Amino acid sequence: MSGRRGNRSNMESFLAKSVHIASVVAAYWFVSISLVFLNKYLLSSKDLQLDAPLFVTWFQCVVTVALCFLLSIGARLFPSVISFPEFKIEPKIVREVFPLSVVFVAMISANNLCLKYVGVAFYYVVRSLTTVFNVVLSYVILKQTTSGKALACCGIIIAGFALGVNQEGVTGTLSVRGVIYGVSASLFVALNAIYTKKVLPSVDENVWKLTMYNNVNGCFLFLPIMLFTGEFPEVYNFPKLFDSTFLTVMVISGIFGFAIGYVTGLQIQVTSPLTHNISGTAKAAAQTVIATAYYHEVKDFLWWLSNGVVLFGSAAYTHVKRMEMKQQFETEKKAVSSDVEIPETSNV
Numbered sequence: 007m008s009g010r011r012g013n014r015s016n017m018e019s020f021l022a023k024s025v026h027i028a029s030v031v032a033a034y035w036f037v038s039i040s041l042v043f044l045n046k047y048l049l050s051s052k053d054l055q056l057d058a059p060l061f062v063t064w065f066q067c068v069v070t071v072a073l074c075f076l077l078s079i080g081a082r083l084f085p086s087v088i089s090f091p092e093f094k095i096e097p098k099i100v101r102e103v104f105p106l107s108v109v110f111v112a113m114i115s116a117n118n119l120c121l122k123y124v125g126v127a128f129y130y131v132v133r134s135l136t137t138v139f140n141v142v143l144s145y146v147i148l149k150q151t152t153s154g155k156a157l158a159c160c161g162i163i164i165a166g167f168a169l170g171v172n173q174e175g176v177t178g179t180l181s182v183r184g185v186i187y188g189v190s191a192s193l194f195v196a197l198n199a200i201y202t203k204k205v206l207p208s209v210d211e212n213v214w215k216l217t218m219y220n221n222v223n224g225c226f227l228f229l230p231i232m233l234f235t236g237e238f239p240e241v242y243n244f245p246k247l248f249d250s251t252f253l254t255v256m257v258i259s260g261i262f263g264f265a266i267g268y269v270t271g272l273q274i275q276v277t278s279p280l281t282h283n284i285s286g287t288a289k290a291a292a293q294t295v296i297a298t299a300y301y302h303e304v305k306d307f308l309w310w311l312s313n314g315v316v317l318f319g320s321a322a323y324t325h326v327k328r329m330e331m332k333q334q335f336e337t338e339k340k341a342v343s344s345d346v347e348i349p350e351t352s353n354v
Contacts, residue, residue: 026276027276027277030269030272030273030276030277031273031277031285033269033272034269034270034272034273034285034289035285035289035292037262037265037266037269038266038269038286038289038293039289039292039293039296040262041259041262041263041266042121042126042129042293043126043297043300044255044258044259044262045062045118045121045259046121046126047255048062048255048256048259049062049118049121049122050121050122050123054246054252056240056241056244056246057237057240058232058237058240058241058244059115059118059119059122060115060118060228060231060232060235060237061232061237061240061241062118062256062259063114063115063118063228064224064225064228064229064232065256065260066114066256066259066260066263067114067221067224067225067228068225068260069256069257069259069260069261069263069264070217070221070260070263070264071218071221071222071225073260073261073264074090074093074214074217074218074221075093077090078090078091078092078093079093090214091212091214091215091218093218095219095222099208099209099219100219100222100223102205102208103205103208103209103216103219103220103223104223105201105205106198106201106202106204106205106216106220107219107220107223107224107227108227109194109197109198109201110198110220110223110224111223111224111227111228111231112190112194113191113194113195113197113198114224115228115231116187116188116190116191116194117133117187117191117195119183119187119191120132120133120184120187120188120190120191122184122187123181123183123184123187124174124181124184124185124188125179125297125301125303126293126294126297126300126301127294127297127298127301127303127305128170128174128179128184129188129293129297130290130291130293130294130313130316131166131167131170131171131312131313131316132167132170132171132184132185132188132189133188133191133192134163134166134167134170134192134316134320135163135164135167135188135189135192135193136192136195136196137159137160137163137319137320137323138160138163138164138192139192139193139195139196139197140196140199141156141157141160142196143196143197143200144200147200148200153326153330155326156323156326156327156330159319159320159322159323159326160319160323161319162315162316162318162319162322163315163316163319163320163323165315165319166312166313166314166315166316166317166318166319167312167316169308169311169312169315170309170312170313170316171185172308172312173305173306173308173309173312174309176306176308177305177306177309202216213267213271217264217267270282273285283320283324284321284324287317287320287321287324290317291313291317294313
């Protein structure tokens with residue numbers, strides 16, 4: 007009887023855990039896909055006709071800073087419910103984080119500029135070279151080599167990217183500027199990942215603290231760039247600047263931009279980095295299908311094949327790196343075991 011109760015309890019526990027994981031993955035998909043569609047609307051909607059992508063990106067940084075401030079207050083008032091670092095800006099840390107913030111601003115700017123000029127359906131493919139740049143920059147900056155299998159996967163991704171660009175050209179929807187911004191965004195994403203590891207010790211390894219400093223710096227870094235690109239007159243003359251609907255969408259996009267960091271970390275926490283990568287790849291496929299349906303786009307076989315090739319190359323790279331990490335762990339484990347000496351026993 008007790009055995010049946012134990013099995014039932016284990017089953018309920020497993021079911022609850024499965025539901026929790028599924029909910030987190032669903033939240034990641036919802037936030038990530040929604041953010042892309044929201045940004046696409048703000049950046050290139052015919053309803054808005056606002057040609058100020060840097061202003062949109064700057065506003066999202068402002069919303070993120072405001073949320074960090076509110077959450078820090080919430081953590082002080084309800085420490086048992088909310089865990090968030092104190093909202094305190096130290097000049098020394100600002101200086102240490104500043105180089106990363108420059109890369110961060112370049113990354114989110116290029117990302118949104120890419121989305122302004124390309125369709126959501128093509129967005130994943132045009133931004134697919136991040137893995138390739140990770141490999142290149144890891145070798146150039148960190149002097150880390152990559153296995154032949156991993157390089158072959160990068161070759162597959164590049165082939166899929168090239169085919170995708172070619173097919174966009176065939177259909178007459180290719181934006182050269184969009185491709186340039188997409189490749190630049192991939193480069194800066196890879197750079198951001200490398201420099202984040204170097205800067206994290208300055209903020210006590212706290213990702214939320216780094217987010218706060220990055221966005222505070224970003225709020226100021228964007229201003230001269232917006233001045234140089236002439237976005238201030240565009241924003242000033244925008245007739246819907248104080249329209250409630252426009253401002254609501256802007257705030258929601260900022261909230262989702264903040265939330266994507268949280269749900270990404272949460273998904274890694276409840277699953278694993280590998281599962282997160284697989285989930286991200288599957289999400290990209292779903293996002294592409296949703297975009298073609300939503301915007302009533304008809305794509306030919308080779309266009310879909312390019313997406314499939316990129317997805318396959320990305321998934322294969324994740325699998326190869328997982329197997330290499332597993333093999334390295336086993337090798338280190340054996341080395342540690344062989345170093346342990348069994349003390350000789352002596353008869354007294």
